[in-house]
Amino acid sequence: MTTLVVVGSLNMDFVVTVDQLPAPGQTVLGRNFQMIPGGKGANQACAAARLGANSVAVRMVGRVGYDVFADHLKASLSAAGVDVSAVHATRAQPTGVALISVDTSGQNSIVVASGANHALVASETEAMRSVFRGARFVLFQLESPLDTVAAALKLARAEGARTILDPAPAAPLAPELLASVDILTPNETEASLLLGLPPARVSMSDAAALAHSLRQRGPRAVLLKLGDQGCYYLDGETELFSPAFPVVAKDTTAAGDTFNAALAVALAEDRGIEEALRFANAAAAISVTRMGAQASVPTRAEVDAFLTSK
Ligand code: ATP
């Protein structure tokens, strides 16, 4: 069995549905409230385990506090089949939480209180070596300290793994860090920010130029996530667009996480990039039709059935 490792955050998501996201200074009345396991790292680990049930083993590296949320978050991952033995508890901070509002069109706004996720410090990176050993892919996001991500990316490469970085939430990244990335997977806002451009929707005609500019910053390949348009992939030899599947969006939370996990699972199964992108678009499309982060992640059987029906 192939091994995937996810290094990143675990958050308890506090989700409220609203008719309209509040403007600055505005109070709006929400409708129902739910607590749903989330965190970009944990979402990717959960999704990789659900989607790669028979083909990949998934390990999570992260930090939680000593509280009831930690137990819930680890239980959610374990139930999906993730090995959580490298998710350690710290007394320094509470478990991370995210405050999420979702409007009627499925758009969200999210505030994250990182808490214990920031206790994944760079000085402890060496302890990840044994977790990375033998892994095919190591997946990262930016809800962990940036110097930890930089050090762990290098270590993952040194252990022979391929690295996938989801540069979310958006942050400027040093060329040295980007040089340790095999596949960089920004959404439209993150791609613009990495290039010092104002945030904007990316048209299909702009996608190629944007991906080329990003690749010049150091990653081996760039995969632009383009929301309901789909995605655009570029490496030294291949360049291709893969369209999204039309669905009615209920909540896009964790669409990007589901997409990244599905991509890693398909590539770990030695499927070609075109097939991997189609699989990732399908898994993410199903996730946007459902509420919540880990609650929305489909199983492998659901994605296979969805693709067969197309
Ligand atoms: P997130 O909302 O989790 O932060 P993201 O911003 O990282 O996601 P997006 O580009 O919004 O990334 O979405 C990731 C992928 O999810 C897209 O590339 C696409 O495959 C799928 N997707 C997103 N929105 C839709 C939609 N409305 N309809 C169909 N597929 C979608």
Ligand code: RIB
């Ligand atoms: O990508 C979605 C995730 O972002 C949510 O689950 C929330 O915890 C935030 O980290």
